[in-house]
Amino acid sequence: MAAAEAEARGAWCVPCLVSLDTLQELCRKEKLTCKSIGITKRNLNNYEVEYLCDYKVVKDMKYYLVKWKGWPDSTNTWEPLQNLKCPLLLQQFSNDRHNYLSQVKKGKAIIPKDNNKALKPAVAEYIVKKAKQRIALQRWQDELNRRKNHKGMIFVENTVDLEGPPSDFYYINEYKPAPGISLVNEATFGCSCTDCYFEKCCPAEAGVLLAYNKNQQIRIPPGTPIYECNSRCRCGPDCPNRIVQKGTQYSLCIFRTSNGCGWGVKTLMKIKKMSFVMEYVGEVITSEEAERRGQLYDNKGITYLFDLDYESDEFTVDAARYGNVSHFVNHSCDPNLQVFNVFIDNLDTRLPRIALFSTRTINAGEELTFDYQMKGSGDVSSDSIDHSPAKKRIRTVCKCGAVTCRGYLN
Incomplete structure (x- = not known):
């Protein structure tokens, strides 16, 4: 085709x-x-300029080597500056050149200075790699926003290195059951409330309190399950007991961290305390399979296994290959997100949904983190609750930098 x-x-x-x-x-x-x-x-x-590859000066005239959009590299041509109507690309070219030289200077490597007549090959090579990375990340960002089913937009940013989109990651919006695992997605009963906030609603049927206040903030302690209204309920989409199912409402940015933690996630909007931020989704596998995969992940120094141990330890969520934005959220020993178990249409207590709520006000531009040992911080912490990820056999050094850092992720 x-x-x-x-x-x-x-x-x-x-x-x-x-x-x-x-x-x-x-x-x-x-x-x-x-x-x-x-x-x-x-x-x-x-012909449309895609990016600029190189620079030289001939007889006092400045030329740029142009990569034409949609045309192969073999058609690249040197064009005089006055012919180029692309101020943004010219600025990016200048910034990339400056950033490369700054990195070389920080690394104390010796590199001959450009004589202002032509770029050194290493500089030009970096500029091309950076341009290709920028294009690849933009395409990935577009793909993520096509696949997500929630209101909040997803942005991608890397101002740290030349790392591009992950090659083996697939964006999903809900649990993906592994072969042989069935996820029942239809509730057998629902409420008939006209006002779920004041009437005995789905939480009461489950023997727990309504999880939210009038401002859509979580008001129950960690360890208490959330029962939201489901597809059988008569209440509409504006019901105050439908929060997690509406999805992420905030615009988030997947960004490359500068502290060696790889990718991270930051919010581009202010998030109020106790607010729902995102779900942790991935492939649902058996705990036996999780143990097998865990040994492979240990050797790679990665951690994406999350036990669904609300009432049993039969299943684990593996977000290594299949996941959403939460795949990129880093660990912190002093996190700003807390885990809660959620039940909506699927009321199987072995398969709760995993929701992340803010533990405090999070300002725009701040990185989002949760404790991989799930002990939380601040007012909603509870050392007696263990929602820890699947067991790990190799101790992984923690790089969170928190004052209360335990030194290891596990």
Whole structure:
């Protein structure tokens, strides 16, 4: 199937055996457009600057090597500055050059200075890699926002290194059962309340208190389950007992951390104390399978296994390959997120949904974290509750930097 036809049908994309340059040449030959590889109606027969690759000065005239959008590298051309109408790309080129030289200086490496007539090959190579990374991250950001089913937008940012999108991660919005595991998604009963906040609602049927106050903030202690109204309830979508099921309401940013913790997540909006932020989702597997995978993950120094041990330890959530934004949330010994078990349509106590609520006010730009040992912090902490991830056999050094840091993740 042609790339353009696949895109039009909304088909899944798979790795191709030919290079991007070859795909672009084939599409142009057949007069096909394909947004995913940069060929649009706008540049099918025209030239649009995608990024700038190099710089030189010839007879006092400045030239830039241009990569044309949707055209292979073999068609790159040197263009005089006065012909370029792309101030943003010119600024990015200058910033990338400056950042590279600054990094080299910090590393105390010796590199010949540019003579203002041409860039050194190492500088030009870095600039191209940075431009390609920027494009790849933008495509990944677009894909994440196409797949998410919640209000909050997802942004991606890397100003630290040349790391691009993860190669083996698939965004999902809800649990993905492993083969042989059944997730019952339909409740057998629901409330008939006209005002769920004041009447005996679904929580009362389960023998617990309504989890939220009038401001949609959590008001129960950790360890207490949340029972929200479900698809059988007569109340509408504005019911005050429907919070987690509405999904993330905040715009979040997956960003590259500067402290060696890889990717992290920060909020782009202020989050009030005790507010729902996101769910932790992934592949639901048996605890036996979790033990097997855990040994492999230990060797890689990664931790994505989360035991569903509300009443039993039969199942574990593995967010290593399948997950949502929570996949990128880092650990902290002094976190600003706390875990709660949630039941909505699926009332099987072996399979609670995992919701993360803020423990305090979180300002815009602040990184989101939760304690991988699930002991929390501040007013909602409880050392007697253990919602810990699956057992780990190798001690992993903690890099959270908190004053109360325990030194290890496990």
